[in-house]
Amino acid sequence: MNKFKLFSLYIFLNLLLTHYTVIAKPDQFVALDGKPNFRQESNAWYKLTIPFRVLDHPLASSSGYSSQDPAKIIHEDYLDDLKIKVTICFRNDYSRKKLGGAKKDIKFFEYFSSETELITIDVDRSSKREVNFLFPKIVADKMELGFAPELIGYVLEFSVNGALLEVSKGIAFERYSSEDILSKFRSEALSKSSENEGILIPAHFISQNYLDNLGPVKREHQ
Numbered sequence: 001m002n003k004f005k006l007f008s009l010y011i012f013l014n015l016l017l018t019h020y021t022v023i024a025k026p027d028q029f030v031a032l033d034g035k036p037n038f039r040q041e042s043n044a045w046y047k048l049t050i051p052f053r054v055l056d057h058p059l060a061s062s063s064g065y066s067s068q069d070p071a072k073i074i075h076e077d078y079l080d081d082l083k084i085k086v087t088i089c090f091r092n093d094y095s096r097k098k099l100g101g102a103k104k105d106i107k108f109f110e111y112f113s114s115e116t117e118l119i120t121i122d123v124d125r126s127s128k129r130e131v132n133f134l135f136p137k138i139v140a141d142k143m144e145l146g147f148a149p150e151l152i153g154y155v156l157e158f159s160v161n162g163a164l165l166e167v168s169k170g171i172a173f174e175r176y177s178s179e180d181i182l183s184k185f186r187s188e189a190l191s192k193s194s195e196n197e198g199i200l201i202p203a204h205f206i207s208q209n210y211l212d213n214l215g216p217v218k219r220e221h222q
Helices: 005-024 095-099 137-140 179-196
Strands: 031-032 036-041 045-054 078-080 084-093 109-117 118-121 129-136 153-162 172-173
Touching: 005 172, 036 109, 045 084, 084 129, 084 179, 109 129, 109 179, 153 179, 172 179
Parallel strands: none
Antiparallel strands: 031 045, 036 045, 045 129, 078 118, 084 109, 084 153, 153 172
């Protein structure tokens, strides 16, 4: 495939997927299948598991879409380039205790982000998938997160070629439900997670077995 065809295909998909992101309902294409789970995996790691299902292809219902160009043919049973990004929040209790701070003081919140991108995944609403990330236990101990650390909050984003596929309950912050508060938490989490880059990692960096029910990932995420 020449560079012009690749560029044309990219522009076509990006515009169409962006259009669907605007008008699509939450959980139309991808949906969570339970809450993210954070638990100890080994003496060295905590595991963050995000359960989800792929329900539909963003182009499956695109009325009037057709092409005689093989480069533009889309297999509606397989979704390519699905990126899953997660940002989590903990309170650094060691720092808080040292300074005598309040538990609600957001200056003691720390954010950690990671992502993985799938080469392709089959569209099958009956199949529960899990994407896993690992958090170093030594970092949790250093922050004094306790015996069973609990997330203060999280932000989950599913996207294809930069177009977000909205999911219900993709943002959680303590027990707040106000959209304004959740939006502010999201902005804070995404902007500050770069301060802890590389700490939360895709689990398949440690073992490819974590990809058993997920599929192949892009090389830069291996």
